Amino acid sequence: METAVLDPSCAKCGSAVVLVSEGRSAASRALLESLPSGVWRYRALLPGVADEDLVTLGEGGTPLLRAERLGKELGLRNLLIKDESRNPTGSFMDRGTTVLASVARTRNVKELSCETTGNLGASLAAYCAKAGIVARIHVNPNTDQGKLYQMLAYGADIETSPTWTRERSVLGVTAANPYLLEGEKTTGFEIVQDLEWKEPDVIVVPVGTGGHLSMIWKSIGEFREAGLVEGPRCRLVGVQLREHALGSSARRRSRFLAGFPLAELAESEPFFRKEAGRAIEQSRGLPLRTTPGEAIAATGLLAKTEGIFAEPSAASVVAALAKAVREGQVGSAETVVCVITGAGLKDTKAVSRIAKETRRIGPQTSFVSPSPQIGETKLAILRLLYKRPGYAYDLWRTLRAEKRITTASVYQHLLELEGFTMIRKKGAVVARGRERIMYELTRRGNDYLRITGRLEKAELTLP
Numbered sequence: 001m002e003t004a005v006l007d008p009s010c011a012k013c014g015s016a017v018v019l020v021s022e023g024r025s026a027a028s029r030a031l032l033e034s035l036p037s038g039v040w041r042y043r044a045l046l047p048g049v050a051d052e053d054l055v056t057l058g059e060g061g062t063p064l065l066r067a068e069r070l071g072k073e074l075g076l077r078n079l080l081i082k083d084e085s086r087n088p089t090g091s092f093m094d095r096g097t098t099v100l101a102s103v104a105r106t107r108n109v110k111e112l113s114c115e116t117t118g119n120l121g122a123s124l125a126a127y128c129a130k131a132g133i134v135a136r137i138h139v140n141p142n143t144d145q146g147k148l149y150q151m152l153a154y155g156a157d158i159e160t161s162p163t164w165t166r167e168r169s170v171l172g173v174t175a176a177n178p179y180l181l182e183g184e185k186t187t188g189f190e191i192v193q194d195l196e197w198k199e200p201d202v203i204v205v206p207v208g209t210g211g212h213l214s215m216i217w218k219s220i221g222e223f224r225e226a227g228l229v230e231g232p233r234c235r236l237v238g239v240q241l242r243e244h245a246l247g248s249s250a251r252r253r254s255r256f257l258a259g260f261p262l263a264e265l266a267e268s269e270p271f272f273r274k275e276a277g278r279a280i281e282q283s284r285g286l287p288l289r290t291t292p293g294e295a296i297a298a299t300g301l302l303a304k305t306e307g308i309f310a311e312p313s314a315a316s317v318v319a320a321l322a323k324a325v326r327e328g329q330v331g332s333a334e335t336v337v338c339v340i341t342g343a344g345l346k347d348t349k350a351v352s353r354i355a356k357e358t359r360r361i362g363p364q365t366s367f368v369s370p371s372p373q374i375g376e377t378k379l380a381i382l383r384l385l386y387k388r389p390g391y392a393y394d395l396w397r398t399l400r401a402e403k404r405i406t407t408a409s410v411y412q413h414l415l416e417l418e419g420f421t422m423i424r425k426k427g428a429v430v431a432r433g434r435e436r437i438m439y440e441l442t443r444r445g446n447d448y449l450r451i452t453g454r455l456e457k458a459e460l461t462l463p
Helices: 029-034 039-045 068-074 093-106 119-131 145-153 178-184 186-194 211-225 250-254 273-282 292-306 312-326 348-357 376-387 392-400 407-419 443-451
Strands: 064-066 078-083 111-116 134-139 157-159 170-173 202-206 235-241 286-290 335-340 423-431 434-441
Touching: 029 039, 039 093, 039 186, 064 186, 068 078, 068 292, 068 312, 078 186, 093 111, 093 119, 093 178, 111 119, 119 134, 119 145, 134 145, 145 157, 145 407, 157 407, 178 186, 178 211, 186 211, 202 211, 202 312, 211 235, 211 273, 235 273, 235 312, 273 286, 286 292, 286 312, 292 312, 312 335, 376 392, 376 407, 376 423, 376 434, 376 443, 392 407, 392 434, 407 423
Parallel strands: 078 335, 111 134, 111 170, 134 157, 202 235, 202 335, 235 286
Antiparallel strands: 064 078, 423 434
16 A cells, blocks of 8 residues: 555645646547546546546536526626536545545555545445445534435444554545545546636635645646646635635634534535645635625525525635625636535535525415434433433433443434434534534424423433
């Protein structure tokens, strides 16, 4: 196993390790136009993988859509949407995971492991299932249940404590993995090729970890070096939620959150901030920030104008672009590509928030709300929270005294109860370097216990 795979950081400067493409001389417009669309169209510019080791679910080849209605709302005449939500698991991560899984199979890796809040874990689980590789996913307590259900459906082993096994046949994956990054650069390749080998004036990308943005810039550089593209020279606009500004510290976010909506969006910490900042600077672009509330509003605007339902963290590009146009940082006649990185239905908490803010339901409309399936474990959790709010770990300690139950199982029940809107996050604290989420009963959960007469064991108390 190569050192770069297991430890994808430079020992000298701490930056991510980025692979050097060796197939630029073999790539030509004629060759690329003759191949089927998708990530592996750009095989000459990707790490070498034998045909029999290729692990693909048909990723890439996502549409570049003209967004006339949204453009009119924003004041742009040439707005396009690169819709990455069309990938197999609903996010751009599939571009990287197909390359990573293929290389892993080539190197006889038996197990892939990662720590995740969602999209990376869902994608890794799917491609491991296709490759016949074990996927062990360490989930963050903030992981959305929609993404968690994806991981479970693909057969991944779900854990809640980050204790990776560093054996030779086990690969611990982070968003900094160089093979993962190589696949992500194909977003940029497709944008340029779909524009008939011309760069747009502006590409707007959520920063996230900073990796996707950096690799889009790398892809444009590789096309330039191969002589495949014509001007104009595009500018990169990187968009972050306000509390995740480039250069911010994760520790500043670790204080008690008191239900702050940013916690629900689960945006990745930008540990590629140096690379992302360098890409923005080299392209003469700019970093932009927006708020969680603006990102959620942009989700609705994108859906209503263009029929694309995105995660709020992905739709943040729309909110930021609106500001940039108003302030004259992006011209109305420029060709602008917004990269929508993930699908909205993967983020059930965001769906719930958007639904609560919608006011288009008439007074005569009625809904039949199905009764959730509340088993004994969920019922015990509701009874505990009826007494007072509690942390997940404390809930597990109390339940463990009565029945055999794992911490992963408790987190799963909490996610499902949150989906039923019977509990909610009250806040979080950091203890011993780990975030602890506090839960409390909602009115619906309280009413459920009272109406069904299920309070007979509410004398249970937390330690």
